[in-house]
Amino acid sequence: xxxxxxxxxxxxxxxxxxxxxxxxxxxxxxxxxxxxxxxxxxxxxxxxxxxxxxxxxxxxxxxxxxxxxxxxxxxxxxxxxxxxxxxxxxxxxxxxxxxxxxxxxxxxxxxxxxxxxxxxxxxxxxxxxxxxxxxxxxxxxxxxxxxxxxxxxxxxxxxxxxxxxxxxxxxxxxxxxxxxxxxxxxxxxxxxxxxxxxxxxxxxxxxxxxxxxxxxxxxxxxxxxxxxxxxxxxxxxxxxxxxxxxxxxxxxxxxxxxxxxxxxxxxxxxxxxxxxxxxx
Amino acid sequence: xxxxxxxxxxxxxxxxxxxxxxxxxxxxxxxxxxxxxxxxxxxxxxxxxxxxxxxxxxxxxxxxxxxxxxxxxxxxxxxxxxxxxxxxxxxxxxxxxxxxxxxxxxxxxxxxxxxxxxxxxxxxxxxxxxxxxxxxxxxxxxxxxxxxxxxxxxxxxxxxxxxxxxxxxxxxxxxxxxxxxxxxxxxxxxxxxxxxxxxxxxxxxxxxxxxxxxxxxxxxxxxxxxxxxxxxxxxxxxxxxxxxxxxxxxxxxxxxxxxxxxxxxxxxxxxxxxxxxxxxxxxxxxxxxxxxxxxxxxxxxxxxxxxxxxxxxxx
Numbered sequence: 001x002x003x004x005x006x007x008x009x010x011x012x013x014x015x016x017x018x019x020x021x022x023x024x025x026x027x028x029x030x031x032x033x034x035x036x037x038x039x040x041x042x043x044x045x046x047x048x049x050x051x052x053x054x055x056x057x058x059x060x061x062x063x064x065x066x067x068x069x070x071x072x073x074x075x076x077x078x079x080x081x082x083x084x085x086x087x088x089x090x091x092x093x094x095x096x097x098x099x100x101x102x103x104x105x106x107x108x109x110x111x112x113x114x115x116x117x118x119x120x121x122x123x124x125x126x127x128x129x130x131x132x133x134x135x136x137x138x139x140x141x142x143x144x145x146x147x148x149x150x151x152x153x154x155x156x157x158x159x160x161x162x163x164x165x166x167x168x169x170x171x172x173x174x175x176x177x178x179x180x181x182x183x184x185x186x187x188x189x190x191x192x193x194x195x196x197x198x199x200x201x202x203x204x205x206x207x208x209x210x211x212x213x214x215x216x217x218x219x220x221x222x223x224x225x226x227x228x229x230x231x232x233x234x235x236x237x238x239x240x241x242x243x244x245x246x247x248x249x250x251x252x253x254x255x256x257x258x259x260x261x262x263x264x265x266x267x268x269x270x271x272x273x274x275x276x277x278x279x280x
Numbered sequence: 281x282x283x284x285x286x287x288x289x290x291x292x293x294x295x296x297x298x299x300x301x302x303x304x305x306x307x308x309x310x311x312x313x314x315x316x317x318x319x320x321x322x323x324x325x326x327x328x329x330x331x332x333x334x335x336x337x338x339x340x341x342x343x344x345x346x347x348x349x350x351x352x353x354x355x356x357x358x359x360x361x362x363x364x365x366x367x368x369x370x371x372x373x374x375x376x377x378x379x380x381x382x383x384x385x386x387x388x389x390x391x392x393x394x395x396x397x398x399x400x401x402x403x404x405x406x407x408x409x410x411x412x413x414x415x416x417x418x419x420x421x422x423x424x425x426x427x428x429x430x431x432x433x434x435x436x437x438x439x440x441x442x443x444x445x446x447x448x449x450x451x452x453x454x455x456x457x458x459x460x461x462x463x464x465x466x467x468x469x470x471x472x473x474x475x476x477x478x479x480x481x482x483x484x485x486x487x488x489x490x491x492x493x494x495x496x497x498x499x500x501x502x503x504x505x506x507x508x509x510x511x512x513x514x515x516x517x518x519x520x521x522x523x524x525x526x527x528x529x530x531x532x533x534x535x536x537x538x539x540x541x542x543x544x545x546x547x548x549x550x551x552x553x554x555x556x557x558x559x560x561x562x563x564x565x566x567x568x569x570x571x572x573x574x575x576x577x578x579x580x581x582x583x584x585x586x587x588x589x590x591x592x593x594x595x
Contacts, residue, residue: 012492016385022377023386023394026468029461030401033412040415087308095302096309105309108316110587114515116522116579118549119319122556122572126322146315153312177294179301207405210524210549214556234407238525241411249415256408267403271396 034260041257044250049258053222054236057245063255065222066236072224073137073216073232074206077144082198084145085152086187092153093160094182106157113150120146121211129215137223137230140216147208148201155197159190192273199270203263209234233259319576327570329563338570344535344551346560351567353548353574355536360547360575362452362538363531364521367459371516375464379471380497395472402465410529413458418449418530426542445542450532452545458530459520467516474508474593475501511589518582522575524549548575 048062055061088105096102124143129135163186171181187194212218217229218236233255240252330338330351341352378398382391426447433440445451478501486496502509532544533554546554548571559565 008492008495012494015494015497016381019377019381019385022374023381026374026378026464027394027397030465033404033409033416033461034401036412036416037408084308084311087305088312091302091305091309095305102309105312107584107587107591109312111580111583112312112316114518114522114583115319116524116549116575118522118524118552119323119572119576122326122552122569123319123322125556126326126569127318149312149315177298179298180294183301203403207407209405209407210553213553217557234405234525237407237411241414241529252411253415256405256411260404260408263403263405264400267400 037253037257037260040250041253041255044254045257049254054220054231054240054251055247057243057248061251063233063236063251063258065219066231066233066255067258068222068224069137069216069219069230070206070233072226073140073144073212073230074202076137076141076226077148077205078198078202080142080145081148081152081201085149085197085201086156086194088149089153089156090160090182090187092157094178094186109150109153112146113154116210117147117208118210118213121214124211125214134227135215135217135229137216137226137228140212140230140232141226143211143215144205144208147211148205151201151204152194152197155200156190156194159193159197160186162193163189192276196270196274199266199273203266203270206266207234207259207263209238213238320573323569323573323576327566327573329566330570333563333566338567339574342535342537346555346564349561349563351563353567353571355538356546356548356551356571357574358537359452359531359545360521360549360578362545363456363459363527363547364517366453366456367463367520368513368517370457370460371464371467371520372513374460375467375471375516378464378468379475382468382472383475384493384497384501395469398465398472399469402469406462406523406526409458409462409526413454413526413530414450417458418454420449421454422447422449429542440540442540443542444540446544447542448532450530450544451542452531452538453541455527455531455545455547458526459523462523462526463516463519466519467512470512470515471509474505474512477508477593478504505593507589508593511586511593514582514586514589518579518586521582522549522579524553528553548572 048060050062050064050067052060052062053065054063088109092102092106096105120143124139124146128139128142167185167189168178168181171185172178176184212232212235216232216235218239219229219231221231223230237252237255237259240248240255243249334341334351338351338353339357340354341350342354342358343350343352344355345351382395382398386394426445426449429443430447433444482500482504483496486500491500527547528550531546531550533546533550534544535546538545552568552572555564556568559568
């Protein structure tokens with residue numbers, strides 16, 4: 001065996017080993033984080049987390065106000081994002097095509113997809129909080145909607161483009177208008193894919209902290225009035241984690257565990273749904 | 281049932297329906313454009329007093345002082361760029377390694393679950409990474425790296441200039457590490473998708489010429505999608521630059537230019553997150569919003585380049 005081929009072989013072995021090592025290091029680091037999360041957060045899990053509001057330092061309590069606030073704002077944000085996102089995604093797929101305007105919308109949507117979420121918070125502050133002189137759950141929901149919409153647009157367009165053209169032609173041949181074909185045939189066929197996109201968007205916004213800091217602000221009490229400041233899990237975790245009280249820090253870990261678990265579960269459900277569709 | 285007379289083309293109700301539906305879809309798409317334009321305009325308007333008061337000095341001075349009402353953005357801008365590029369430098373080799381291992385070398389039965397795990401980890405909220413950094417990584421780093429190092433550093437040496445600082449683990453370097461851990465699964469997942477898009481024939485041709493795996497990857501597969509690779513790098517950088525929560529917990533939140541890698545600092549996002557709701561004066565608020573505009577311009581440029589490169593990769 002020549003020296004050259006030996007060198008090639010050794011280089012190759014080193015390279016394969018290095019990539020395996022990189023994978024090991026990356027997985028180890030991420031598992032380490034998950035392990036800290038579970039070991040520090042699970043201790044605080046109990047029924048009172050869901051039934052009591054956040055406590056004053058030193059007294060017992062839960063995270064009910066934050067959990068309820070998160071659900072309300074994420075729910076309202078998703079409702080807005082689904083309406084706007086599905087319609088915009090439909091326009092891109094069915095009407096816009098490759099026109100210059102459609103390409104611009106698609107491009108800017110992709111940029112919005114990974115735009116810093118804190119800037120969305122600033123924008124909504126200028127748009128809704130400053131003019132009306134008050135932080136509110138409405139503002140928080142709108143900020144979350146801005147973050148969820150690009151995800152819904154992207155997945156909706158992708159899944160609609162996958163629907164066979166023959167379906168559209170068959171509908172039109174029956175005398176239905178384009179709008180009717182889209183609503184009754186194309187949307188129905190793409191239903192599972194759109195739901196998956198919605199779930200992924202929901203998972204994304206449920207952990208967002210930065211856009212809520214200057215919109216919904218936070219609230220130490222349970223609040224159902226959308227025109228008032230409202231607590232959310234991420235903002236409460238932020239406040240508690242940076243506090244000097246051990247019991248607040250414990251609640252922060254438990255809250256972080258709850259959010260991470262919820263995000264993981266939603267993502268897994270979305271994936272299973274998507275796989276079901278592709279197997280059909 | 282539809283006869284020819286009341287088909288969609290002739291029935292007025294159907295024509296209206298078509299028109300309205302199309303208009304609704306078009307408005308939704310336009311709303312997206314308006315949202316992005318709204319971000320720029322609102323940040324520009326909100327930040328205008330700061331630009332007017334400080335002019336170009338806003339970008340090149342590092343004094344950030346609410347008491348004297350003087351604001352210079354150089355500290356957070358430098359902090360943002362340093363942490364972003366450091367994080368990228370740490371995450372890039374690992375993410376490439378993971379993606380190459382999963383697409384080229386790993387047995388398929390093992391590769392699939394690992395790939396799914398990596399994608400799921402990419403969805404973990406950044407606040408979780410931030411908390412881990414604050415409570416687990418920073419204390420460890422202070423006790424096992426900074427404290428032993430501090431004994432050996434002599435005042436004024438070049439090493440002290442790089443690695444000096446209060447040994448509490450909250451500094452530019454640890455913030456970069458947390459950012460790197462956060463963007464790692466995301467970049468690995470997109471890299472993997474990119475490498476999977478390389479046609480089998482290209483790979484086979486490389487091996488057919490007698491390449492080793494290393495040669496096939498480094499000379500054929502990666503070059504084949506090189507624009508996409510740069511695109512993914514830019515996407516990762518964009519994430520790191522704009523990230524708020526993972527950084528705010530651990531960077532130490534000190535104003536002004538950082539003195540060393542192990543010194544507390546701030547980024548644009550962490551400064552806004554920390555101070556915006558407590559901003560005292562009009563000029564303070566305006567300066568924070570102006571910082572936001574700077575961040576927007578930086579990340580928009582980076583993300584736009586990323587998207588153009590990735591789009592050109594779709595053969």
